Amino acid sequence: MPTATVRPHAERALAMTAAKRRAKPKAGYHHGALRASLIDAARHLIGTHGESRFSLADACSTAGVSTAAPYRHFSDKDDLIDHVVAEGFGDLTSRAREAAAHHPVGSEARVLEIGRAYLAFGLAEPALFRIMFAQTPGRSRSDLVHASGSACCAYVLDEVVQYCHVNDVDGSADLVALQLWTFVHGVTSLVGGAAYGAVVAEVEVDRLMESAAERLLFSLPRRNGARGHDLDDAHR
Amino acid sequence: MPTATVRPHAERALAMTAAKRRAKPKAGYHHGALRASLIDAARHLIGTHGESRFSLADACSTAGVSTAAPYRHFSDKDDLIDHVVAEGFGDLTSRAREAAAHHPVGSEARVLEIGRAYLAFGLAEPALFRIMFAQTPGRSRSDLVHASGSACCAYVLDEVVQYCHVNDVDGSADLVALQLWTFVHGVTSLVGGAAYGAVVAEVEVDRLMESAAERLLFSLPRRNGARGHDLDDAHR
DNA sequence: TGGCATAAGTTAGCGCTACTTACATTGCGA
DNA sequence: TCGCAATGTAAGTAGCGCTAACTTATGCCA
Known part of the structure; x- marks a missing residue:
C-alpha cells in the first residue's frame, strides 16, 4: 500500500x-x-x-x-454516443416547442418558427445533427435513441397536422406534414454540409424555406373550396 | 537474405x-x-x-x-475515403444522366426520373450517400471531392432550371430548382436513416416525391398567366 | 539483351485507442 | 461504525493508422 x-x-x-x-x-x-x-x-x-x-x-x-x-456509466463508446444523440433529440424537441409557444396553434408563424428552430439547431451543431439521423449498418441504436428520435419527429409532424386541421386544409394532412418535414430536414442537412455553401447564400436560406412552406402548405386549397393563399405570394 | x-x-x-x-x-x-x-x-x-x-x-x-x-497510392485513410466519395458523386451523376436520357428535356417525367435515380442511389448505398454530403469539422476535403460534388449538384439543379425555361415557369428558376433538390435530398437522407421507417411506408415514398414535385414545380404558374397543372392533381 | 532506376510491394515497430481485469477509495445505510 | 455497493484507478491486450527500411518486379535504354 x-x-x-x-x-x-x-x-x-x-x-x-x-x-x-x-x-x-x-x-x-x-x-x-x-x-x-x-x-x-x-x-x-x-x-x-x-x-x-x-x-x-x-x-x-x-x-x-x-x-x-x-x-x-456506459457499456461502450457507442452507448455514450447514443446518449449524446438522445440528448440532441431532446434539445431539438425543446427548441421547437419553445419556438412554437409564442404563436397560436395553426398559425403560419408557428409552423415557420418550428422550421427555423430545426434549421438553427442543425446549423449550430451540424455533426450532432448528422449522427442523430444516421444509423450504422452493423448495429442497432438503443431504445433511448429510438424513443427520443421518434418523439421528436412525431412532435414536428403533429404540429403541421394541427395546422391542416385548424385551417381545414383539403387532402391528406399526414402527407403534407411529411413533405414539409422532409424539406426542412433537407435544408438543414445541406446547409450543415459542404455542398450548399457554393450554391446558396446563407441569407437566402430563410426565403427558400418560407417559399417552400408557402407552396407545400400555406397555399393549399381548403375544404370550403377556397385557396389558402394566392400562389403569387410564393414568389414575389 | x-x-x-x-x-x-x-x-x-x-x-x-x-x-x-x-x-x-x-x-x-x-x-x-x-x-x-x-x-x-x-x-x-x-x-x-x-x-x-x-x-x-x-x-x-x-x-x-x-x-x-x-x-x-493514397496519402492517408482520409485520402482513400475522398476517392470513394468522388467515385460516389460520379456514379450518382451518371445514374441521374442515364435516368434523364429516356425523356425529353423539360418534361415532367425527366425531372421525376432524376429524382427517383437520386433516391435509388441513396437507398442502395446509404452510408456512402451520407459521407458524400458530410464534412468533418477539422479537415477540408480534397479538390477531387469538391469538383465531383459540385458537378453533381450543378447537373441536378440545371435540369430543373431547364424545365422552368422550356415551360416558361414564372418566378426564379434557381429558387425552384434549389427547393426541389433540397426536397429530394431530404427524402433520400431520411429513408436512408432510421427515423423514417417508423413513419413512412416505403411504397408511399414515390407518391410523396411525386406530390412534392407537383406542388413545388409542375403546378407553378407560367409566364403567359396560365397555371401548369390544376393544384388538385397533387392530392387526388 | 543485360543492367539499372524506380514503382510497388513487404516486415517491423511506434503511439494511440477501445476495452478488460484486478485493485483502491469513497459515500451511505443498517 | 461497520460493511457494502458505487465509482474511481492502474496495468495490460488487441487492433488501428502510419512510418521507416528493406525487397521484389517491371519498364526502359544503352
Whole structure:
C-alpha cells in the first residue's frame, strides 16, 4: 500500500466548468457528475472534431478521469454516443416547442418558427445533427435513441397536422406534414454540409424555406373550396 | 537474405474478383490494380459496416495486401475515403444522366426520373450517400471531392432550371430548382436513416416525391398567366 | 539483351485507442 | 461504525493508422 497517496487529476476542476450547470462537482477521488460530464465532453468534441475523429480518451481527459472510468456509466463508446444523440433529440424537441409557444396553434408563424428552430439547431451543431439521423449498418441504436428520435419527429409532424386541421386544409394532412418535414430536414442537412455553401447564400436560406412552406402548405386549397393563399405570394 | 522466399498472399486471387472489371489482375508480388481494388473494398466495407467501423486494415486484407501497401497510392485513410466519395458523386451523376436520357428535356417525367435515380442511389448505398454530403469539422476535403460534388449538384439543379425555361415557369428558376433538390435530398437522407421507417411506408415514398414535385414545380404558374397543372392533381 | 532506376510491394515497430481485469477509495445505510 | 455497493484507478491486450527500411518486379535504354 502506498504511504503517501498523491491525489491525481488535480486539474479536474478546470474541466468541470462545462458540467457545472448539470450537477454539483465535488473535487476528489469521485467525480460526482461524471456521467453528465462525459456526455457534455463527447457532444462538444464531436461538434469540434467530427464523429470519426472523436475518441473516448479525449472525452476522459477533458472530464479529468482515467480512460477506464466511462465503463462504470456506459457499456461502450457507442452507448455514450447514443446518449449524446438522445440528448440532441431532446434539445431539438425543446427548441421547437419553445419556438412554437409564442404563436397560436395553426398559425403560419408557428409552423415557420418550428422550421427555423430545426434549421438553427442543425446549423449550430451540424455533426450532432448528422449522427442523430444516421444509423450504422452493423448495429442497432438503443431504445433511448429510438424513443427520443421518434418523439421528436412525431412532435414536428403533429404540429403541421394541427395546422391542416385548424385551417381545414383539403387532402391528406399526414402527407403534407411529411413533405414539409422532409424539406426542412433537407435544408438543414445541406446547409450543415459542404455542398450548399457554393450554391446558396446563407441569407437566402430563410426565403427558400418560407417559399417552400408557402407552396407545400400555406397555399393549399381548403375544404370550403377556397385557396389558402394566392400562389403569387410564393414568389414575389 | 532468405534462401527460400515464400510467396505471401497466395489467396489474393480470391479477393481480386471485385476489381476484375476495372483492371487486369496479375497474381504475384505486385497486385496490378491495387488502387482501384482498395477503393472498391473501402466502398463495400463502408456500405456494410459504416464509416466509423471502416478500417484501412480491413480494406487491405480484402485486397490481399499488407497494411502498408495503401500508402503507395493514397496519402492517408482520409485520402482513400475522398476517392470513394468522388467515385460516389460520379456514379450518382451518371445514374441521374442515364435516368434523364429516356425523356425529353423539360418534361415532367425527366425531372421525376432524376429524382427517383437520386433516391435509388441513396437507398442502395446509404452510408456512402451520407459521407458524400458530410464534412468533418477539422479537415477540408480534397479538390477531387469538391469538383465531383459540385458537378453533381450543378447537373441536378440545371435540369430543373431547364424545365422552368422550356415551360416558361414564372418566378426564379434557381429558387425552384434549389427547393426541389433540397426536397429530394431530404427524402433520400431520411429513408436512408432510421427515423423514417417508423413513419413512412416505403411504397408511399414515390407518391410523396411525386406530390412534392407537383406542388413545388409542375403546378407553378407560367409566364403567359396560365397555371401548369390544376393544384388538385397533387392530392387526388 | 543485360543492367539499372524506380514503382510497388513487404516486415517491423511506434503511439494511440477501445476495452478488460484486478485493485483502491469513497459515500451511505443498517 | 461497520460493511457494502458505487465509482474511481492502474496495468495490460488487441487492433488501428502510419512510418521507416528493406525487397521484389517491371519498364526502359544503352
